[in-house]
Amino acid sequence: MKKLNILLLLLLIIFSLISLFPIYWTIITALKVNSEIFTTVPIFFPVKITLSNFYTPGQTFGAVSQTAFGSFPWLLNSAVIALLSALIGTFLIGAPAAYALTRYLKNVWLGRTVLLMMMIPEAALIIPFYIIIIKVNLINTWWGLTLVYLSFTAPLSTWLLMGFFSDLPRSVEEAASIDGLSAYKIFYKIAMPMIMPGIMVSIILNFINSWNEFLYALVLTYTPFPTGAQTVPLFLSDFIVIEKSFAWGGLAAAGVIVIIPTIIIGIYAQKYLVKGWTMGAVKE
Amino acid sequence: MSEVVIENLTKKFGNNLVLDHINLKIDSREFFVLLGPSGSGKSTLLRLIAGLEDITDGSIYIGGKKVNGVQPKDRDVAMVFQNYALYPHFSVYDNIALPLKVRGFSKDKIAQRVKEISGILHIEELLEKKPRQLSGGQQQRVALARALVRNPSIFLLDEPLSNLDAKLRVEARTFLKSLQKELGVTTIFVTHDQSEAMAMATKIAVLNRGTIKQVADPYELYMKPSDTFTAGFVGSPAMNMVPGKIVKDGNAWKFAAADMALDLKGMKFDSEAEVIMGVRPEHVVISTEGITGIISTVEPLGSVTYLEVKIGGTDIMVQYTGLARIEPNSQVKIGFALDRLLFYDKDTEKLLNK
Amino acid sequence: MNRKQATKIGLILASPLLIYFLIFFIYPIFLLFRYAFTNTAGSFSLSNFVYMSKDPILYSSLYNTLYYFIGSVAVQFSGGFLAAIVLNSYTGRLKNTFRMILYIPLTISPIVIALIWLLIFNPTYGPIDYILRTPINWLGSLNLAMPTIIVANGWEYIPFVFLIIYAGLQAVPKQYYEAASIDGMNRLQTFRYITMPSITPILVVAFLLNSIGILQGFTLVYVLTNGGPGFSTYILSFYIYKVAFAYFNLHYAAALSLLFIFIIGAFVYAMLKLTSVERYLGLKRENAGDE
Ligand SMILES: Nc1ncnc2c1ncn2[C@@H]1O[C@H](COP(=O)(O)OP(=O)(O)O)[C@@H](O)[C@H]1O
Ligand SMILES: [Mg+2]
Numbered sequence: 001m002k003k004l005n006i007l008l009l010l011l012l013i014i015f016s017l018i019s020l021f022p023i024y025w026t027i028i029t030a031l032k033v034n035s036e037i038f039t040t041v042p043i044f045f046p047v048k049i050t051l052s053n054f055y056t057p058g059q060t061f062g063a064v065s066q067t068a069f070g071s072f073p074w075l076l077n078s079a080v081i082a083l084l085s086a087l088i089g090t091f092l093i094g095a096p097a098a099y100a101l102t103r104y105l106k107n108v109w110l111g112r113t114v115l116l117m118m119m120i121p122e123a124a125l126i127i128p129f130y131i132i133i134i135k136v137n138l139i140n141t142w143w144g145l146t147l148v149y150l151s152f153t154a155p156l157s158t159w160l161l162m163g164f165f166s167d168l169p170r171s172v173e174e175a176a177s178i179d180g181l182s183a184y185k186i187f188y189k190i191a192m193p194m195i196m197p198g199i200m201v202s203i204i205l206n207f208i209n210s211w212n213e214f215l216y217a218l219v220l221t222y223t224p225f226p227t228g229a230q231t232v233p234l235f236l237s238d239f240i241v242i243e244k245s246f247a248w249g250g251l252a253a254a255g256v257i258v259i260i261p262t263i264i265i266g267i268y269a270q271k272y273l274v275k276g277w278t279m280g281a282v283k284e
Numbered sequence: 285m286s287e288v289v290i291e292n293l294t295k296k297f298g299n300n301l302v303l304d305h306i307n308l309k310i311d312s313r314e315f316f317v318l319l320g321p322s323g324s325g326k327s328t329l330l331r332l333i334a335g336l337e338d339i340t341d342g343s344i345y346i347g348g349k350k351v352n353g354v355q356p357k358d359r360d361v362a363m364v365f366q367n368y369a370l371y372p373h374f375s376v377y378d379n380i381a382l383p384l385k386v387r388g389f390s391k392d393k394i395a396q397r398v399k400e401i402s403g404i405l406h407i408e409e410l411l412e413k414k415p416r417q418l419s420g421g422q423q424q425r426v427a428l429a430r431a432l433v434r435n436p437s438i439f440l441l442d443e444p445l446s447n448l449d450a451k452l453r454v455e456a457r458t459f460l461k462s463l464q465k466e467l468g469v470t471t472i473f474v475t476h477d478q479s480e481a482m483a484m485a486t487k488i489a490v491l492n493r494g495t496i497k498q499v500a501d502p503y504e505l506y507m508k509p510s511d512t513f514t515a516g517f518v519g520s521p522a523m524n525m526v527p528g529k530i531v532k533d534g535n536a537w538k539f540a541a542a543d544m545a546l547d548l549k550g551m552k553f554d555s556e557a558e559v560i561m562g563v564r565p566e567h568v569v570i571s572t573e574g575i576t577g578i579i580s581t582v583e584p585l586g587s588v589t590y591l592e593v594k595i596g597g598t599d600i601m602v603q604y605t606g607l608a609r610i611e612p613n614s615q616v617k618i619g620f621a622l623d624r625l626l627f628y629d630k631d632t633e634k635l636l637n638k
Numbered sequence: 639m640n641r642k643q644a645t646k647i648g649l650i651l652a653s654p655l656l657i658y659f660l661i662f663f664i665y666p667i668f669l670l671f672r673y674a675f676t677n678t679a680g681s682f683s684l685s686n687f688v689y690m691s692k693d694p695i696l697y698s699s700l701y702n703t704l705y706y707f708i709g710s711v712a713v714q715f716s717g718g719f720l721a722a723i724v725l726n727s728y729t730g731r732l733k734n735t736f737r738m739i740l741y742i743p744l745t746i747s748p749i750v751i752a753l754i755w756l757l758i759f760n761p762t763y764g765p766i767d768y769i770l771r772t773p774i775n776w777l778g779s780l781n782l783a784m785p786t787i788i789v790a791n792g793w794e795y796i797p798f799v800f801l802i803i804y805a806g807l808q809a810v811p812k813q814y815y816e817a818a819s820i821d822g823m824n825r826l827q828t829f830r831y832i833t834m835p836s837i838t839p840i841l842v843v844a845f846l847l848n849s850i851g852i853l854q855g856f857t858l859v860y861v862l863t864n865g866g867p868g869f870s871t872y873i874l875s876f877y878i879y880k881v882a883f884a885y886f887n888l889h890y891a892a893a894l895s896l897l898f899i900f901i902i903g904a905f906v907y908a909m910l911k912l913t914s915v916e917r918y919l920g921l922k923r924e925n926a927g928d929e
Binding site for chain 1: 644647651652658659665721727730734736741743744746747748752754756757758762765797802806850856878883888891892902919920
């Protein structure tokens with residue numbers, strides 16, 4: 001018994017190393033000086049720590065820059081668009097639709113439609129989205145990308161919140177209807193506040209998915225703030241294309257900047273995230 | 285003014301007939317209990333009165349007005365749910381105030397009403413708390429307060445005591461009964477617990493499989509259950525049921541069963557019939573003469589002792605008043621209080637000797 | 639409230655979703671059909687589908703997609719399953735901490751995954767090649783490029799499978815195991831007769847969700863190999879992107895998109911028909927309830 005547990009612990013440590021090493025490597029690369037990056041014998045524990053890959057005075061981002069500083073305009077776009085699509089997807093579309101589907105429109109096909117919306121891959125819709133966004137003149141704008149991001153945030157919110165609403169005891173809503181609240185008031189004054197954890201799950205997952213999205217941003221945006229809506233993954237991909245063989249420190253620093261928000265959420269919102277990721281698959 | 289009349293009410297869920305042509309009249313100020321086993325349709329009937337379910341067929345009148353299709357909020361009914369259904373994110377005060385707020389009462393008026401009702405229910409010191417900080421009994425009082433705060437003309441309760449522990453439950457019975465009397469509100473109370481029904485009701489309707497078996501006051505329900513279902517369901521321990529025959533012997537009527545025969549002096553029947561005889565344990569007496577049996581179990585409860593007496597293949601439960609040291613397997617003689625015997629037709633299951 | 643009122647309220651509440659669905663799903667699919675069945679001059683034509691039937695790049699993309707799909711499922715399920723079993727069997731403190739460490743890759747943007755693996759798989763300066771003591775051109779070699787992408791992608795999505803299976807294992811009631819031990823089952827029998835049947839629904843759902851995620855793959859190919867070397871890492875999503883935005887043939891790309899949707903549709907349909915996944919997802923209830 002004891003022996004087995006020690007073996008398991010050993011395995012867990014190995015798994016943890018596999019999970020964390022690539023992140024560790026990126027972080028130390030971001031903190032290394034160039035002479036410690038390009039060594040044929042890799043340095044696993046750097047001694048000379050520097051922040052110059054993040055910021056060196058006089059360098060801004062562009063072909064000549066080798067630091068991550070200057071990603072701010074892209075970060076701003078990412079933050080705005082991820083927040084917009086997370087909040088709109090949750091409050092304006094997902095929550096009312098989920099409530100309608102669990103309480104008023106009990107039709108298997110509506111549920112299936114939501115599932116279908118979640119399952120069509122981005123690449124299969126990028127062409128019509130491109131055509132539509134050009135047509136309505138929203139290319140390279142916050143609203144253009146937000147509208148398109150709703151194609152994954154809205155169905156995911158609906159799906160998640162359906163699970164939360166259907167777990168609510170009906171009697172509280174019935175009490176409210178006897179107490180005199182209208183159906184809409186019951187929805188936003190009674191039912192919505194009761195699934196606050198679900199709302200959190202929905203916002204957090206939507207935010208992470210939007211923050212990390214790549215293909216739509218690649219096609220539908222092309223300049224950073226203030227002239228356009230290009231998001232930070234695009235900053236990174238352009239940076240990779242330009243600096244693939246040179247400014248590894250700057251690249252890694254940019255990578256660190258991109259993952260910081262989502263990793264922080266990953267650590268602090270553990271409860272909500274795990275619930276969101278495993279929902280539907282595991283019913284308690 | 286606030287009586288409830290139910291006419292030919294039928295409710296189906298899909299093809300599942302849950303209520304079958306229900307007719308009831310509930311008078312103003314009555315404490316009316318719907319009693320029946322689980323699944324008999326009590327909650328459904330209550331929810332139809334509240335307007336939470338759609339009527340399949342028939343009509344409901346509240347205060348003389350037909351309310352088919354009227355929204356719950358416009359029926360002037362209030363309801364207390366089994367799990368209380370308090371709004372978890374509101375304070376106790378806001379829970380009680382909400383029904384008034386949505387009806388456009390002024391802030392002062394609301395504060396005054398909430399204060400009044402929380403005084404009646406002794407929950408003044410809980411007003412700032414959230415429902416989850418309350419004990420079961422406290423939650424129940426808050427649910428009552430929320431229901432009563434707007435002086436509803438009909439007060440509906442669906443097994444509101446079943447989530448309380450035994451001691452609280454008995455206290456709540458007394459409290460609820462006097463509260464209802466004080467407020468004079470027409471009350472419909474659903475329960476599967478016959479002792480609860482007996483203790484509280486001014487009138488009881490017994491429901492089984494979606495049909496009304498009997499409507500009567502507690503006394504009559506206990507003394508003259510109109511059919512075998514009610515006879516067996518009401519009373520604890522249950523009424524003894526002995527199948528047999530009513531036969532005419534010259535001018536006298538007799539009851540003849542496999543293990544016993546009784547002279548039914550002074551009773552009259554229309555004809556000979558296959559029957560089931562019902563007799564409550566307290567109407568069977570241990571005596572020096574009568575039918576001989578063997579005591580198989582003894583259950584001393586203190587004020588009474590229950591004895592199970594085996595007569596041939598028939599078991600008869602006997603209630604003996606007081607505490608007695610009786611040994612199992614001893615032989616006794618029992619007699620029946622003849623004027624308390626009930627005879628039910630074997631086929632129709634209806635009471636013959638009304 | 640009668641049926642009609644309820645439907646009306648439901649439709650009003652669901653209207654934002656329904657409107658969005660019309661504009662951003664129905665209309666796009668209509669657009670796909672319109673583009674796919676017309677030529678660049680705008681007149682009706684089946685040329686895109688004729689071309690499709692003899693397009694060698696499409697065939698190798700389909701082959702690569704299948705390779706990538708099967709490889710990814712194999713890697714992610716074996717990895718996720720193993721990690722879940724190990725963590726579930728481990729009896730010690732820090733279980734939640736280990737769970738968090740193991741799922742962290744799931745929060746990371748695919749673009750950063752690409753970057754990380756560029757750094758780590760670099761033949762000259764990367765730590766992997768150093769540990770293996772031979773410089774290997776991972777992404778530049780015909781045989782290794784796709785497996786490398788599968789592994790990099792696996793690193794991100796093994797945690798997803800892990801989390802779901804782990805949650806499923808945790809949800810198996812303890813009494814089952816107690817009963818099994820009283821019945822005298824050994825470890826293997828317990829796994830076979832208690833654990834596996836209990837988590838089968840979860841495995842099926844995990845497979846469905848995971849498959850959809852795998853087929854979403856695009857970023858790693860775009861950044862790490864750009865489809866190469868040759869066409870060896872062209873997968874369908876990447877090929878659609880190329881046709882549309884590098885060769886600017888929206889019509890053929892639309893035809894390819896329809897093919898992609900059709901394939902996914904067939905896959906999901908098969909899943910629904912062959913498994914009880916709809917019931918597991920809560921879409922279908924045992925008793926369908928009201929009228
Ligand atoms: N919403 C519903 N859909 C389908 N059947 C229902 C529904 N509500 C109740 N029933 C059925 O109606 C019958 C009576 O239920 P109910 O009124 O809750 O009984 P009681 O309250 O007496 O226990 C039961 O068989 C139950 O399964
Ligand atoms: Mg009930």
